[in-house]
Amino acid sequence: MRKAVIVLLIAAVVCTAAFALTACNATPDGIADRFEDLAADGKFEVKRGTAGESAVYDFGRQVTVNTLVLKEVRDVVTSFRLYADDSEEPFYGNDYIGDYRYCSFDEITLSKLRIEVLSCEKLWQMKSVEAYNISGTDPEDDFRIMGYVTVESAVAMGEEHNANLDAATHLNLIGNIYFTSVSDIVFDDITLKSGEKMDGEEAFALAVEKMREANPDGKLIVTFLGNKDLTGDGLEVEDRHNEAMGEHKDKLIAGIVAVVKKYSLDGVSFDYEYPHKLKSYTVYEEFLAGMRAAVDALPGDILLTAAICDWQLTPAMFTVKDLEVFDFVEVMAYDCFDKRGDHSAFYTACYEQLRKFESKGFDLSRLNLGLPYYSRPVDGAEYWGNYYDVAEELYPFENSYVEAYTDIYGNSFPPLRNYYNGPQLIRDKTAYAIDCGAGGVMLWHMGTDSTDPTYSLTQLIARVKASR
Structure with missing residues (x-):
C-alpha cells in the first residue's frame, strides 16, 4: 500500500510537471479558443533531420493560413525557412524554433508545409505545428505604436x-x-551633428514642433529623467530620485505640470533605471500618486506612463495594483540576454514577457511591448548598433549580423555576432502582441529606424496592425 502510494505520488508529480511544461509553451487562450487550429488533423511525413534537410507536415487538406506556431523537441534549430507545397520560394524565414515560434505572414493557401532547417546545433526533431487564419484581433483599431x-x-x-x-x-x-535633486527642471543642451551646442530648451521646443508637424494626430508624450548629475550633487541616480520625489515632491510635480501646459503635451512619462531599495519604491509610488492627481486635474486626458522591466513585477517592487497609477506601461523587453547571448529573441523577449505579466494578473491591454531598433553583441558588451546601418543586410529574415564594433568606452573589438530584431521578427512580435490582447508596442528608438519604406520597421508595424 505504502509503495503504491509513493508510485502514485511520483506519477502525480510527473503529470503535474508535464502539464506545467505544456502550459508554459501553449498558445494563449485568446488565440486558441477563438480561431480554429487548421493543422489539428495533420501529421508529419518527416520530422527529424540535420542541417540542410527538411521536415514535411501534411495538413490532410488544403488550408488558407496567415499564422503558424512551430515547436521542436529540443531547442537546436538556429535558422529555417518555410515553403508551401512544392514551391522553391520561401514565404517565411527566421532563426530559432525552440519551445514556441509564432510565425506571421501574408495569407497563403497550401496542403503541405516544408520546414527547411538551414543550420542547427545538433540533430533536430519537430514536435508540433499549429495553423491559424487570424483577423479581427484589433477590432477597435486602438493598438498603440509608441515611438x-x-x-x-x-x-x-x-x-x-x-x-x-x-x-x-x-x-x-x-x-x-x-x-x-531639488526638483528644478533643466533642459540640457544638445550637440548638433556639426559639433556645435544648441540651447536645451530651444532644442526641446524645436523637437516638439517637428513631432507635431510630422504626426499631427498622434499623442505627444515627454519623459522626465533624473539620471544625470547636472548640478554636481554627486548623488547616485536612486538617491537623486528619492530626494526629488520625496522631500521636493510637490515642486517636481508643479514643474512637470508647467512644462505640460507650456508645450500642450499629451502625456508625462518616466524612465527610472532602476530603484532597488524598498524605500525607493515607496517614495516613487507616493510621488506617482501625486503626479496622477495633478495630470487628472488638467484639461484633456493627459497620460501618465513609465518604462519598466518584467523583473520589477514583484511584491517588493511593483505589484499589479501599484501599476494601476499608469495609463499604460512600456516593458523594456530587450537587453535580456538568453543562453545564446541574444538580447531580444522571440521566446524570451516576447512570448515569456507577455505570459509573465498575464500570469501575474496584469491587464495586457495596458502594456506596450518593447521592440529594439538596435543590436547588442552576444558577449553582452556595451555597444548598441543602429538598425539602419544593416537594414538591407537583415532583410527580410535575418536577425544576426557579424560586425566589428567599438564600445561606449572606446574599446575596439573584432567581428562578433550582433543580435538585432530584423523585419520578420518585428512582424512576429507585433502580430503576437496584437493577437494576445496587448495594448501596443514601444519602439526604442525611432532615430535608428531605416527611412527606406522597404526596410522601415515602424511602417511595417503599422501594416501589421492594419492586417490584424
Whole structure:
C-alpha cells in the first residue's frame, strides 16, 4: 500500500510537471479558443533531420493560413525557412524554433508545409505545428505604436523621417529634459551633428514642433529623467530620485505640470533605471500618486506612463495594483540576454514577457511591448548598433549580423555576432502582441529606424496592425 502510494505520488508529480511544461509553451487562450487550429488533423511525413534537410507536415487538406506556431523537441534549430507545397520560394524565414515560434505572414493557401532547417546545433526533431487564419484581433483599431524619439535625433530629422513618425500613434520625446535633486527642471543642451551646442530648451521646443508637424494626430508624450548629475550633487541616480520625489515632491510635480501646459503635451512619462531599495519604491509610488492627481486635474486626458522591466513585477517592487497609477506601461523587453547571448529573441523577449505579466494578473491591454531598433553583441558588451546601418543586410529574415564594433568606452573589438530584431521578427512580435490582447508596442528608438519604406520597421508595424 505504502509503495503504491509513493508510485502514485511520483506519477502525480510527473503529470503535474508535464502539464506545467505544456502550459508554459501553449498558445494563449485568446488565440486558441477563438480561431480554429487548421493543422489539428495533420501529421508529419518527416520530422527529424540535420542541417540542410527538411521536415514535411501534411495538413490532410488544403488550408488558407496567415499564422503558424512551430515547436521542436529540443531547442537546436538556429535558422529555417518555410515553403508551401512544392514551391522553391520561401514565404517565411527566421532563426530559432525552440519551445514556441509564432510565425506571421501574408495569407497563403497550401496542403503541405516544408520546414527547411538551414543550420542547427545538433540533430533536430519537430514536435508540433499549429495553423491559424487570424483577423479581427484589433477590432477597435486602438493598438498603440509608441515611438521613443531622442530630442537630439528629433532636431536632426529631415522630412525623410516623416513617414516613420506618422506611422506611430504616440511619440515620446526623451533625452534632454531632467530634474535635479531639488526638483528644478533643466533642459540640457544638445550637440548638433556639426559639433556645435544648441540651447536645451530651444532644442526641446524645436523637437516638439517637428513631432507635431510630422504626426499631427498622434499623442505627444515627454519623459522626465533624473539620471544625470547636472548640478554636481554627486548623488547616485536612486538617491537623486528619492530626494526629488520625496522631500521636493510637490515642486517636481508643479514643474512637470508647467512644462505640460507650456508645450500642450499629451502625456508625462518616466524612465527610472532602476530603484532597488524598498524605500525607493515607496517614495516613487507616493510621488506617482501625486503626479496622477495633478495630470487628472488638467484639461484633456493627459497620460501618465513609465518604462519598466518584467523583473520589477514583484511584491517588493511593483505589484499589479501599484501599476494601476499608469495609463499604460512600456516593458523594456530587450537587453535580456538568453543562453545564446541574444538580447531580444522571440521566446524570451516576447512570448515569456507577455505570459509573465498575464500570469501575474496584469491587464495586457495596458502594456506596450518593447521592440529594439538596435543590436547588442552576444558577449553582452556595451555597444548598441543602429538598425539602419544593416537594414538591407537583415532583410527580410535575418536577425544576426557579424560586425566589428567599438564600445561606449572606446574599446575596439573584432567581428562578433550582433543580435538585432530584423523585419520578420518585428512582424512576429507585433502580430503576437496584437493577437494576445496587448495594448501596443514601444519602439526604442525611432532615430535608428531605416527611412527606406522597404526596410522601415515602424511602417511595417503599422501594416501589421492594419492586417490584424
